Amino acid sequence: SLLHSAQEIEKPIAGTSFPLQDVLEAQQFDRDLLNSIFEVAQQMEKVEKDSTSSRAHVLDGFLMATLFYEPSTRTRLSFESAMKRLGGEVLTTENAREFSSAAKGETLEDTIRTVEGYSDLIVLRHFESGAARRAAEVANIPVINAGDGPGQHPTQALLDTYTIQREIGRLDNIKVGLVGDLANGRTVRSLAYLLARYSGVKIYFVAPDVVKMKDDIKEYLDSRNVDWEESADLMEVASQCDVVYQTRIQRERFGDRIDLYNEARGKYIVDRKVMDVLQPHAVVLHPLPRLDEITIDVDTDPRAAYFRQAKNGLYIRMALIKLLLRGW
Amino acid sequence: SLLHSAQEIEKPIAGTSFPLQDVLEAQQFDRDLLNSIFEVAQQMEKVEKDSTSSRAHVLDGFLMATLFYEPSTRTRLSFESAMKRLGGEVLTTENAREFSSAAKGETLEDTIRTVEGYSDLIVLRHFESGAARRAAEVANIPVINAGDGPGQHPTQALLDTYTIQREIGRLDNIKVGLVGDLANGRTVRSLAYLLARYSGVKIYFVAPDVVKMKDDIKEYLDSRNVDWEESADLMEVASQCDVVYQTRIQRERFGDRIDLYNEARGKYIVDRKVMDVLQPHAVVLHPLPRLDEITIDVDTDPRAAYFRQAKNGLYIRMALIKLLLRGW
Amino acid sequence: SLLHSAQEIEKPIAGTSFPLQDVLEAQQFDRDLLNSIFEVAQQMEKVEKDSTSSRAHVLDGFLMATLFYEPSTRTRLSFESAMKRLGGEVLTTENAREFSSAAKGETLEDTIRTVEGYSDLIVLRHFESGAARRAAEVANIPVINAGDGPGQHPTQALLDTYTIQREIGRLDNIKVGLVGDLANGRTVRSLAYLLARYSGVKIYFVAPDVVKMKDDIKEYLDSRNVDWEESADLMEVASQCDVVYQTRIQRERFGDRIDLYNEARGKYIVDRKVMDVLQPHAVVLHPLPRLDEITIDVDTDPRAAYFRQAKNGLYIRMALIKLLLRGW
Secondary structure: OHHHOHHHOOOOOOOOOOOOOOEOOHHHOOHHHHHHHHHHHHHHHHHHHHOOOOOOOOOOOOEEEEEEOOOOHHHHHHHHHHHHHOOOEEEEEOOHHHHOHHHHOOOHHHHHHHHOOOOOEEEEEEOOOOHHHHHHHHOOOOEEEEEEOOOOOHHHHHHHHHHHHHHHOOOOOOEEEEEOOOOOOHHHHHHHHHHOOOOOOEEEEEOOHHHOOOHHHHHHHHHOOOEEEEOOOHHHHHHHOOEEEEOOOOHHHOOOOHHHHHHHHOOOOEOHHHHHHOOOOOEEEOOOOOOOOEOHHHOOOOOEOHHHHHHHHHHHHHHHHHHHHHOO | OHHHOHHHOOOOOOOOOOOOOOEOOHHHOOHHHHHHHHHHHHHHHHHHHHOOOOOOOOOOOOEEEEEEOOOOHHHHHHHHHHHHHOOOEEEEEOOHHHHOHHHHOOOHHHHHHHHOOOOOEEEEEEOOOOHHHHHHHHOOOOEEEEEEOOOOOHHHHHHHHHHHHHHHOOOOOOEEEEEOOOOOOHHHHHHHHHHOOOOOOEEEEEOOHHHOOOHHHHHHHHHOOOEEEEOOOHHHHHHHOOEEEEOOOOHHHOOOOHHHHHHHHOOOOEOHHHHHHOOOOOEEEOOOOOOOOEOHHHOOOOOEOHHHHHHHHHHHHHHHHHHHHHOO | OHHHOHHHOOOOOOOOOOOOOOEOOHHHOOHHHHHHHHHHHHHHHHHHHHOOOOOOOOOOOOEEEEEEOOOOHHHHHHHHHHHHHOOOEEEEEOOHHHHOHHHHOOOHHHHHHHHOOOOOEEEEEEOOOOHHHHHHHHOOOOEEEEEEOOOOOHHHHHHHHHHHHHHHOOOOOOEEEEEOOOOOOHHHHHHHHHHOOOOOOEEEEEOOHHHOOOHHHHHHHHHOOOEEEEOOOHHHHHHHOOEEEEOOOOHHHOOOOHHHHHHHHOOOOEOHHHHHHOOOOOEEEOOOOOOOOEOHHHOOOOOEOHHHHHHHHHHHHHHHHHHHHHOO
16 A cells, blocks of 8 residues: 555656645655655755755745744744745734634635635634635645644644654654543644554553543554553653654643643653653653643654744645645 | 716726825726726736736845734735735734834824834734724825725725726626624625715615614715615525625624624525525625625525635735736 | 953954843843943944935845834834845834734734745744743744833843943943933833943932832842942932933823822922033933923034933944854
8 A cells, every 4th residue: 555655656746746736644645755845854954954045936926924823923823834935925813713804704715715815825723623625625725724722733743743754764663652631632643643654652551540542542552553552650651752742731622621631641640750661762742832741851852853843834834825825 | 977887998007106095995996997907806816816827026136014903814914914925025014003102192194104114015904993094194105095994995895896807808787695793784885985986786774673774875875876776685685686695684783782783793694595596696795704694505506606705805905906007 | 250251351253153042121131231231332323324325235135024013113213224234135013012913812922823934033022021921932033022011121221221331431340320210111110220230330310209119129128238329419419410311291190189299390400400400421311202301492402412321222223133043
């Protein structure tokens, strides 16, 4: 299958069009496509480094609209930096839900039909699952899903996978511990989907009882013959894994049950003791923002890769924007 | 008079200065000036289309400040896209009323005197009628009124008129049905003013009783010998007109009288039945945002011109910005 | 000492690096550094004037992030205009406190570590004193403090000092009246620090009793042998001074004591009567926004320099941004 023959596939030819019209969900990406995108992302490290000595012009004259119906400064700035590092320009809206005609009752589809007239690419963050797909269905320009509610956040999944590739050097034959809020965490769910593209992957789920990984992902992994197990022993998992992917327990999911939140929150903390058992080549990732689920004394450890991971978001987004607008 | 001698007027000479220092109200534009602006707007279609292959430099180094005291994402993005498509740059404020020193009690005049030091052009959206004129009186740089409360929104009026020119091919000898909230609708009032610049125009007013067109406009049309009539029969009007201009019933105008709002809202809907009687060459316009006063099954009809109309806002704004900063 | 030997110091050599890595507080600037920065600021007047005929490229490809945890449109637009007038680009966030991951509990340090990956310079406005220093400690790129709560606002202090230099022609041997809210006014406190760099300075404090200048500044001025006195007679002070620096009484500092606020607010007003006793060469400054502590009939007096002062903020910020990113 496509998933096991990367070596037989020729690289995309420069100038040919990107196979995707929009970036909507992690499932759009098979391993060949991921590999090719990751090569472009790595080239983007050089484009970015050179930008202050010689501004890039690859997207000169292109205009990206960032429509954020739900504020997310980190994601928005990452996309806008990506566009500008490539020489493109940005129209921005920080809080479209409150400020736009959506407040007057306009449908998302109507907003998209208008905004596509003003730009060449739409980056959409929305509070409703499926919003990005609805936008892409009416838009005649590319749409990138920058997170749609409990749904997808595909560029985060790509940057997570890219970070493992960059930090560990491979995506086959790795052991990954997913830690924290596995029930609500959009990122760990998408990452599990993408890891299933690779062979020899073993996934450990380490989650408080109230936020355990849901069955649909477990069944999906089974269907792809991906080995997984649940564990309550973070130290044991950390000592085994190449990657410990920690996540924040999301208070907003607990409603009035602050007691449950507090119990879940303190259960699995990545601290110096965890780092002591982590293998020398292994890394700790986190999608950020972080509260106290990774203690700050871990930050100076070279295996603390979460800020490098955030930076990789820039390269992945530069790659995707360039590919959607200019092709390979 | 000026209004009837377009053919005798020479075109503006390239490089000569634009006769207006600011764009404050629809009344500033006579038919010759409209015609000349519309020619520039049409050239802007090409500038925009070429922008991604060759970025425009006509406003290189120019800086526009968009001061929005009342959020309006559609209008703001349209102006900012216009500036950027011309190669200029933008300073933006999405919600100046809440975020700026206005919250500390600073006058608009003081804000303008400061912001004019940071930019070459101010686009002002404000909640008070007359704000744009007050801004223009103190500013030494051009001011464009992007809507001042119940007052004026001249670029909307220009883009509406331009759209009729582009869609119908003329502005003389046309029949236009203005439908919906004619009492509060800033756009229909301004459009009526501009249509009075042309000859052989017939205007139909189709509005629920509580939001009928006010007498001042009727008297103005009489004074310009523009033929108008009121009608309660949307089907009949639609079958006669070249342009059906539908508008949203604005709930915010009804206060507690939700019953009146609901009655007004459902009364005149542009749906497939209306489209069935509309002439083949005629078009439906709407300033957007739309709720359900045009049903979405109308969208695919080629005579549904409202998204093309929104796009024309870009070209009109490109033309005005270019003319104010660079002349003809 | 360094402070008294400007004439013996050689000018910085073009291309050498700026001695500061960050701009955090007024105390970082001695008089030689101020003089050199002011020379660059004056050159920036020409760069700005030429920008629309020939866009500057000195910061082509550079990206500045404006992180404003507390809205301040005036300051934000001034910094963003400065960056764009130099040819650089901006990532902006108007209200980071509410919109960013700070709302989810992320520390400032984590936010800075992420944003530094997306930009070349961070301009930070924050509600907590010391925030800019904390940001600078973790950032590997320059940080400019654009005001941190009751703490510092060093670019305001520099632009105030630069304005006196430009308007009066010198900073030694001047008499300056500081008027209004001297207890809470960040700007007058910073200005007092900077004026202490110069010789022969005399400072008058004219403040309502409830907002008098605090002892720490008075002691600092004593330690630098700067002559100062308190006065309740604005007319007398105005007739003596080269500079009358008026400030706004800040209502937000009075809590429920509206009576005290109203009493303080009306006490010292700069009006035509004050202008009548002001010397011909003297000027009135104000950090803006202004309420009614300077009456608007003063605005047309050529000695009303507060809007020129606001404009000088652009030149000072252009100078600092250029120096931090490119050196002398």
